[in-house]
Amino acid sequence: MQEPLIDGVGSSENYSVAAAILPFLFPALGGLLYGYDIGATSCAIISIESSSLSGISWYDLSSVQIGLTTSGSLYGALIGSVLAFNIADFFGRRRELILAALLYLVGALVTAVAPSFVVMVIGRFVFGIGIGLSMHAAPMYIAETAPTQIRGRLISLKEFFIVLGMVVGYTVGSLLVDMVSGWRYMYGVSSPLSVIMGIGMWWLPASPRWLLLRAIQGKGNMQDLKENAIFCLCRLRGPAIGDSAPAQVDGILDELSSSEETKEASLGEMFHGKCLKALTIGGGLVLFQQITGQPSVLYYAASILESAGFSGASDATRVSILVGLLKLIMTAVAVLVVDKVGRRPLLLGGVSGIVISLFLLGSYYIYLGDAPAVAVIALLLYVGCYQLSFGPIGWLMISEIFPLRVRGRGLSIAVLVNFGANAIVTFSFSPLKALLGAGVLFYGFGVIAVLSLLFIFFFIPETKGLSLEEIEAKLL
Numbered sequence: 001m002q003e004p005l006i007d008g009v010g011s012s013e014n015y016s017v018a019a020a021i022l023p024f025l026f027p028a029l030g031g032l033l034y035g036y037d038i039g040a041t042s043c044a045i046i047s048i049e050s051s052s053l054s055g056i057s058w059y060d061l062s063s064v065q066i067g068l069t070t071s072g073s074l075y076g077a078l079i080g081s082v083l084a085f086n087i088a089d090f091f092g093r094r095r096e097l098i099l100a101a102l103l104y105l106v107g108a109l110v111t112a113v114a115p116s117f118v119v120m121v122i123g124r125f126v127f128g129i130g131i132g133l134s135m136h137a138a139p140m141y142i143a144e145t146a147p148t149q150i151r152g153r154l155i156s157l158k159e160f161f162i163v164l165g166m167v168v169g170y171t172v173g174s175l176l177v178d179m180v181s182g183w184r185y186m187y188g189v190s191s192p193l194s195v196i197m198g199i200g201m202w203w204l205p206a207s208p209r210w211l212l213l214r215a216i217q218g219k220g221n222m223q224d225l226k227e228n229a230i231f232c233l234c235r236l237r238g239p240a241i242g243d244s245a246p247a248q249v250d251g252i253l254d255e256l257s258s259s260e261e262t263k264e265a266s267l268g269e270m271f272h273g274k275c276l277k278a279l280t281i282g283g284g285l286v287l288f289q290q291i292t293g294q295p296s297v298l299y300y301a302a303s304i305l306e307s308a309g310f311s312g313a314s315d316a317t318r319v320s321i322l323v324g325l326l327k328l329i330m331t332a333v334a335v336l337v338v339d340k341v342g343r344r345p346l347l348l349g350g351v352s353g354i355v356i357s358l359f360l361l362g363s364y365y366i367y368l369g370d371a372p373a374v375a376v377i378a379l380l381l382y383v384g385c386y387q388l389s390f391g392p393i394g395w396l397m398i399s400e401i402f403p404l405r406v407r408g409r410g411l412s413i414a415v416l417v418n419f420g421a422n423a424i425v426t427f428s429f430s431p432l433k434a435l436l437g438a439g440v441l442f443y444g445f446g447v448i449a450v451l452s453l454l455f456i457f458f459f460i461p462e463t464k465g466l467s468l469e470e471i472e473a474k475l476l
Contacts, residue, residue: 015147016238023145023236024154026200027097028161030134033104033190033197035162037073037127039169039324040186043176045070047183055181058117065117072124073131074423076107080132081416085267088408089213093141094206096133101198103130105191112188123187130194136415139399140407144207145236148467152338155399156392160331163387167324174321205232209252209468213404216256226253255469256404270413274476275406281459282398282414288452289390290421292354293445296429297361297382298323304375323383330387342464343393347456350389351449357382358446365439394418400463403472 048054048069049061061069080100088096107127114120139155146154172189176182208229215225226249233245241248269275301323334346360378368374402410432441461475 014237014240014242014244016240019236019238019240020147020150020154022200023204024142024157026197026204027134027138027141028158029193029197029200030097030100030104030130030138031158031161032165032168033193034131034135035165035167036169036172036190036193037131037165039166039171040173040190041070041073041169043170043173044183044186047177047179047181047186053178053180053182055184061117068121069124071423071426072121073107073128074419074426076125076128076130077132077135077419078128078416078423079125080129080134081136081412081419082132083129084133084136084415085409085412088136088140088412089210092206092210093137093144093408094201094204096137097141097201098198100130100134100137101194101201103127103133104194105198108187108190108194112184112191132415132419135395135418136412139395140411141207143399143468144209144407147237148465150339151400152343152396152464153335155396156331156335156338159387159392159395160328160335163324163327163331163391167321167328170321170324205235208233208236208249209404212249212252212256216253217405252469255473267409270406270409274403274472275410277476278402278406278410279413281461282401282410283417284455284459285390285397286394286414286418287421288448288455289394290418290425291445292351292390292449292452293358293425293442294386294390295422295426296441296445297358297379301379304372304379323379326380326383327387327391330384331392334388334392338392338396339464342462343397344456344460344462347389347393347460348453350385350393351453351456353381353385354389355446355449355453357385358442358449362439362442362446365437365442367439397460397463400468400471401475403476404468 107123111120111123142155173186176185211225211229214220215222229249230245301319357378364375398414463471
């Protein structure tokens, strides 16, 4: 067994930048639609609950109904993650994204034209299944088709698209919130993007690595699948690949053939050997991504800025746009430096900033209530550091770390952990705040963030510059 590397240098690949754009862009639209749903829903709730602007007779929603409306897509995403475990390797990454685009379209249209509350929730749930499938397949497709040199940048850029979607959702929502039945337009507006995503994924080639996995597992004719993989790789790399595609495909096949196991992994096997190590790294990272309190900090954004006397801070939509723009800028910084600086330095530096910001927020609510500037600085520090570290790097690591034969199932478990932890943090926040108070709660998140820092230091390897096959051979 080889010793884990902190730094490794993989072989470079010839590729055309123009050819690399579309295999990233169309899967990334799934992230944009996910972010848009988060942003638009925050405004749609205001519109739906308005007696004069909702345009419906069932506007007087209970707290449970409001929870179902806002979290309906999250429940759907949890189901989508479970579905992905069973269909990922059979369906393939490309067809899973086509199905996600179809569910996005159906979910958005059903929600937009819903004649009753029940139908609206069904639409939200269907859209959420699309989110679960998309957030599972998109990082996997991008990781398996991107050139090694820019893989980190492209997968991190998907996080940029999620944040961009949030900002677009907040902006569109703020423009439509004063219109009669504005919530219908907010949800319906995403439909054309889902159509573009579906058509784009239908046009793109399958993942060559997925085709070769099928060949190794005896799920098709070896020669036909190998030739198809060469054809797909040539399309993905463009003219710059020259005549090196057959050699690259042979190299991937050799790595797969030399692997200890080539057959499809069962659920039990996911918790042994290399699979368990990959699951510990990926699942642990996305778990800490959520339980360090990200939903809770953003929940307090409006009140923190308002207490500091910012004009218009009481308008939650404007505050959301402001925070969204900061998230966008910091994610862009992470995208630019991730393949130069590496994953570990960004995680260690960013999470250190998160620890400081959470203890500052806890201190503000317990000791420093007359110094709101402290809370504003802590809020901005948290948002910035999160987008440098957990935000993009969490999704990047789970798409890189799993061996190819278990990547579909491993990623589905990691995505399930992500959405499940998000749901737990979101739903437990209010009772914990009532029980402990905001200050103690943020101190608690701070302690969890310290634990996450130790986890990153001792368990997370550096994958910069390594091909996916080299990651499996050297780090697991």
